[in-house]
Amino acid sequence: MKRKKLAGAGLAICVMGAVITACGTGKQTEDGGASSVERSAAYTDGIAKEPGNDGGNSGTASGITEGTVAGQGMEQPQDTEHTASGNLGTESDFPSELQGDTYLNGPNTCPDVTFVSDGPVTAQGGRFLLSAAEDGDAWRYDEFETLKRYMHGEWHQVPIITGRCGNTSYYNVPADKPEAIDIEWQWLYGELPPGIYCLEKYVFPGEVLDADYEDMDEKTAAMEEARKHVCAPFVIHGEPDIQMEVWDVAPTGLKLQFTHMPGGTRDEAEYNFGSWYELEQYTEGEWKTQPVYAEVAWADLAYSIPAEGSEVLEIDWEWLYGSLEDGVYRIHKNMYSGKDASRDLPMYTAFWVEKCREGEK
Structure with a gap:
């Protein structure tokens, strides 16, 4: 038509x-x-x-x-x-x-x-x-x-x-x-x-x-x-069929939530993730890894995502990335399947940072 x-x-x-x-x-x-x-x-x-x-x-x-x-x-x-x-x-x-x-x-x-x-x-x-x-x-x-x-x-x-x-x-x-x-x-x-x-x-x-x-x-x-x-x-x-949600976004951190997607075919494998994460910024037509201010020895932790409900993390990155400037960013986390823990399953969620202007609350 x-x-x-x-x-x-x-x-x-x-x-x-x-x-x-x-x-x-x-x-x-x-x-x-x-x-x-x-x-x-x-x-x-x-x-x-x-x-x-x-x-x-x-x-x-x-x-x-x-x-x-x-x-x-x-x-x-x-x-x-x-x-x-x-x-x-x-x-x-x-x-x-x-x-x-x-x-x-x-x-x-x-x-x-x-x-x-x-x-x-x-x-x-x-x-x-x-x-x-x-x-x-x-x-x-x-x-x-x-x-x-x-x-x-x-x-x-x-x-x-x-x-x-x-x-x-x-x-x-x-x-x-x-x-x-x-x-x-x-x-x-x-x-x-x-x-x-x-x-x-x-x-x-x-x-x-x-x-x-x-x-x-x-x-x-x-x-x-x-x-x-x-x-x-x-x-x-997608694979894994889990959504990674962000909210309470600020220049120095955010909240992150992992939840199994409704519908679809539920994989019997259990998915886990560690403490590691990475921030990237979209600039000059591509995603670029944000430089860090410190060397990091990530804690050897494992979080599992419950079949019902969700897992929530509160992330403060000021010590690692400082306070982000205005722009489009994404957070990168890796998932691991209980069937094959050696295989990284990368997950990304984009967000926008806009610092409070003078006079805003």
């Missing part, structure tokens, strides 16, 4: 990094907490790219297109009941508290637009379908998406490792046939580790976009007030 670009609707947008701030919890608001000029771009300029063919991360996502996802089966969307996009289809893949999550199905979710994954989503990208309950120009969308991850009971925007500037256009959300959007996000976010994610898009009322305004500032303000979001949840599985 070829999209028809609406003339005269362009806006200049410059997208930079997402923030998990050191000045607070990094919790997202129900509408995503980002303005139209702060959203992360994961769209590949209309070029369909097949994800997962580059020999990268083998993690895949559970299919979220069956049964009750978004209240419809996407095989024949024109013949099915249309409901909000945030409904969870494969319930075993998601924690029970997400069934009533206000971010996925709250007052800022558009009830007239559906956004779901179409088949498997990989650690590098996937295909998503966007459709409206009624045809016409009631709702429109642009080329931008935001990737978020569910960690420690909150949705956090996934830190991006690059930026994109350019003009955006707006398109009608179709009803007769879903719009297929192929997204490769590896260049923007890197490969996704095992975890619970959602891809968010903003949709805008056509009447707001078509109205007359005195200037662009007035139009932008009207769009931000009237916009709604739609969310396509999915789960990335």
Whole structure:
């Protein structure tokens, strides 16, 4: 289905990094907490790219297109009941508290637009379908998406490792046939580790976009007030099928939690990890190991991850790395399987450090 670009609707947008701030919890608001000029771009300029063919991360996502996802089966969307996009289809893949999550199905979710994954989503990208309950120009969308991850009971925007500037256009959300959007996000976010994610898009009322305004500032303000979001949840599985969550991020440390992924195939092997960790920063187009301030003799400790529940560590690295400057970082831990303790299974989780500015609390 070829999209028809609406003339005269362009806006200049410059997208930079997402923030998990050191000045607070990094919790997202129900509408995503980002303005139209702060959203992360994961769209590949209309070029369909097949994800997962580059020999990268083998993690895949559970299919979220069956049964009750978004209240419809996407095989024949024109013949099915249309409901909000945030409904969870494969319930075993998601924690029970997400069934009533206000971010996925709250007052800022558009009830007239559906956004779901179409088949498997990989650690590098996937295909998503966007459709409206009624045809016409009631709702429109642009080329931008935001990737978020569910960690420690909150949705956090996934830190991006690059930026994109350019003009955006707006398109009608179709009803007769879903719009297929192929997204490769590896260049923007890197490969996704095992975890619970959602891809968010903003949709805008056509009447707001078509109205007359005195200037662009007035139009932008009207769009931000009237916009709604739609969310396509999915789960990335991998080896080990464990998610490593971070929260309470600060320039001098964070909290780290290990939990078995819901759903998927539970490996009978027990996974353990030691006290060792490493920080890397994304700079000059690659991940570089942070220099340390001291020689370290890591304690010979072994932590196991319980089958039910989680293992939590509180890490203070000021003695080892000092206070981190603003930027995108990731923490690296190695897992060990009870079946083969000699084999390292590396795990990474990215985060953003932004030091508190003067006057902030």
